[in-house]
Amino acid sequence: MRRLLLLGLCLLATLAHAAATLPARDAVRYRAVTDPHGLIAELRQQLDQRTGSTTPKQERDLLWQLGVAAVNANDDTALTEAVLRLDSLASVRDYTLAAASAGFLRARQKIARGDGNGVSEALRAAAKVQDESDPEIVAWARYNLCDAYAMSGKAHSAMPLCEQAQAAYRATGDIWGLAQAENDQGVNHAALEQPHKAIEYYQRSRQHFASIGAGQMAVMVGDNLAQMYLKVGRAGEALALSQASLAQEEAAGRVSDALISRANIALEQAALGQSRQALSTIDAALGDARKAGLDGLVPDLLERRSELREKAGQLRLALEDARESIRLLGQRNAAAQSSDEAxxxxxxxxxxxxxxxxxxxxxxxxxxxxxxxxxxxxxxxxxxxxxxxxxxxxxxxxxxxxxxxxxxxxxxxxxxxxxxxxxxxxxLRDPLTGIDNRRAFMQRAAALLGEAGAATPVHVLLLVDFDHFKQINDSAGHPQGDRVLSMVAEHLGKTVEGVGHVARIGGEEFAVLCPRLGAEAGVRLAETLRAGVAALSLPAAVPQRHVTISIGVAVFDGRHCRDLGGWMRAADAALYSAKSYGRNRVVASSLLPGA
Missing domain, CATH: 1.20.20 (F1FO ATP Synthase)
Structure with a gap:
């Protein structure tokens, strides 16, 4: 699928004569697509000249533009520079917008490389500016999240985000941003095999780009439109659109975009009966993608070559391409599943x-x-x-x-x-067990430590983790695993009632907060919990008859632990030791070396 590497709001008004008719805020955006290499050189010069004299906002804007141009030009050096400097700006100036900008650029790079964690990176970036009220920042963040999902092929998740981005851009009067979001919505409908709906969105996007004088952007979206024309039997029109887009992309040095246009041209050539030329075109595109390290494009290119080889009667080679495409997509999906995206x-x-x-x-x-x-x-x-x-x-x-x-x-x-x-x-509630979630636990613990005289008497924190819980999910299935989690959560709650509060803070990890309980009583309570869980009988559908837990105990006395973060780390270290010593045991942080 045609994927535009456009990432959002570039705010300074510097532009070459080719885009002189554009509104000021769209000028650099246009350069980032039509002349990314030239823009990178100019932005670096501006950043060097303005060292020490720019505001955080001005520096962030320049670095964001540098990152966008670097993504379009496949310039990893410039992209790394932009991301590192944005991270530094975020750290030194405590500027969350810079941190979010770096995160969105990292997400785009991961998606282009076929890294399944790209969407997780975009979600982390969006969360950093979730409290922002500035309408332009809100629109920018929603679009970048929409774009990450759309470019990762997650159309169902992308569509509501793209709708929100369109509404936000309309509210701010940002026609460029609206055209980008409409293009992504076209990508989503194309992925869902809805060509007529995709054509409608692509045509809207082209019209909006043309209305502000961004003619080359309209040409670029035309390559997406070409794919839909091909699906509805308009191969000749599709080929003309793709060839126009390819000429523009090669002139601007946009390697990734040009490769996708070449793949589209191959399909269009095949539809017009030029099978030999089509295979030659897709072979060259696939080889160049691998040389450029654009692994995210390889599965799609292999799938298209497989289709062309099958039509040409090369069935064995078509099967090999299909198998390799499936293998690569499986690796990408496995990476996504192992991430913290959910x-x-x-x-x-x-x-x-x-x-x-x-x-x-x-x-x-x-x-x-x-x-x-x-x-x-x-x-x-x-x-x-x-x-x-x-x-x-x-x-x-x-x-x-x-x-x-x-x-x-x-x-x-x-x-x-x-x-x-x-x-x-x-x-503030965990939907599975009905007890407090991590957010509620953190609020309760922070309030406890904020009380006057909170250091005496001693507060106790227990971190509880299941031993070998994956075996239950693997053998009995996740529904039974959820039953076991709920059963143990209910047991923990009943046991600590009156002396503490239980919260689920992770997948199989619980925390028990015991105000003013004291160290000795805390260890005794932990042993009671451990023994009680070990004695529970599991549901008949679970092959294992019993499940055990490990517990780390840490006390807050104002001396060894001075804040909530230190308290959590002390309990976590004790839990890790309990796991290391064989599981199904209690370890107090005061017993660890250096405590």
Whole structure:
């Protein structure tokens, strides 16, 4: 699938004569696509000249533009430079926008290389600016997340994000950004085998680019449109669009884009009966992709060559290409499955829920003000009724109406408060076990350590982890594994009731927070929990009859542990030792060397 390497908001107004008619904020964006190598040289010069005199925002903008141009030019050196300098800017100036920019650039690089962790990287970047209220930053972040999913072939997940990006760009009047998001939506529909819908989005994107004078961008999207024309039987038109796009990409030095255009041309040549020329074109494109290290393109190119070889009657070679494509895609998917993508998606969604809660609370405040206003109006009308007996019936009716409105507002306010409270509870609860999640645990622990005199008496933290839990999932399946998790969570909660709080802070990891329990009592409680879990009988569907846990114990006395992070690390070190000493045991951090 045709993939545009366009990444978003480039804000400075420097542009060569070729894009002189573009709006100022789109000028550098255009250069990043039509002349990425020249732009890289100019941006480096600007960064060198402005050392020490730029604001964090100005430096971030220049580095973002450098990274975008580097991605388009497949210049790993320039891309690494941009990412490292953005990371440094984020660290030195505590500038989260710079950190998010570096993350999105890393995500794009990983996706281009076929690394399955690209989407996880983009999710981490988006989370850094999730609280931003600046409409331009919101639109930029939503587009980059949409683009990461779309370019990774995850169309179903990408589509709602791309819709949000389109809405955000419309709100800010950013036609360039809107055209980019529409192009990605076309990519999504193409991946879902919906060519007519994809054609509609590609044509919209081309029209928007043309409306702001970005003619070469319209040509570039034309290569995507060509693939859909090919699917609906318009091969001649498709070939003309792809050839125009290829000429532009080769002139600009955009290697990755040019390779995809060459692959599209091969399919179009085959559709026009030029099978020998088509095979020659795809062979050359595949060889150049491997030489350039663009591993993310290789599976798609192999799949297309397999199709062409099959049509040409080269069945054995077609099978070899298909097998290699499947193997490479399997490696990519395995990498994605081993990443923390699902966890990051859950955290991102949880934060979105928190932001909705904040909006509801703001609406509640407005409803409260409206309620007060309605009550005041009802009181005024009641007074008017007493003073103007001649029009008493009319005033009385108006007063009753005002009271009814006030009542309705009150009911609406109460319903919104209830909804906000339910969302707040959901944000702090683990959906599987019903106990506190990691966010709730961190809030509770931070509040405990923030109390006056929190250092005495001693607070106790237990970190609990299952031993060999993967064996249960592998042998009985994840549903049974979830049953075991819930059963053990219920047992832990009942055992520590009255002395502590249980939270699920990871997949098979739990934390028990025991305020003012004391070190000796904490170790005794840990032993009780360990023995109790070992004695539990597992469901009949689980081959193993019992499951065991390891526990790390750490105390907070204000001396060995001075903050929540240190306390967590001490408990984690003790848990690691329990695992190392053979599992199914309790280890206190005070017993470890150096404690």
């Amino acid at each position: 966890s990051l998606e859950a955290r991102y969604a949880a934060r979105e829920k928190e932001l909705r809660i904040r909006t509801l609370e703001h609406q509640n405040r407005l409803q409260e003000l409206a309620l007060k206003s309605a009550r005041a109006e009802a009181a005024e009308r009641g007074e008017l009724q007493r003073r103007q007996t001649a029009v008493g019936l009319l005033v009385k009716g108006a007063g009753v109406a005002a009271v009814l409105i006030a009542g309705l507002l009150y009911l609406l306010l109460r319903a919104q408060r209830r909804h906000a409270a339910e969302l707040r509870i959901q944000a």
